[in-house]
Amino acid sequence: MNVTKPRWSPQTKLTISILMLGLGIYLLYRFAEVIPPMILAIILAYILSPIVNFLWRKLHIHRVLAIVITYLLFLVVIVAVPWLLIPLLV
Incomplete structure (x- = not known):
């Protein structure tokens, strides 16, 4: 038994593509305030993951x-660098 699936016409494909593009633009507009912190969090996790893996695999923590240790060290660096450099600039 040879069953063929119905195919979408080019007009249907174009309509669905335009609707999906519109939905994507709407979602980007709707969540515009949430996206930058999420991207920053992903980048931060990517950068700090080798340190976590080192502590976990090599030092067996x-x-x-x-x-927790990695993020605390990161916070110390983020606070200490401006704290040490700002008096030199003033």
Whole structure:
């Protein structure tokens, strides 16, 4: 038994593509305030993951503790660098 699936016409494909594009633009507009922090969080996690993996695999620290240590060290660096450099600039 040879069953053929119905195919969409080019007009139907174009209509669905335009609707999907419109939906995508609407969602980007709707979530515009949420997207930059999410992108920043993804980049930060990507950058800090080698440190977490080192603490976890080489030093045998539990992964959750390695994550906490890594983020605390990151926060210390973020606070300490301006704290040390701003007095030199003033």
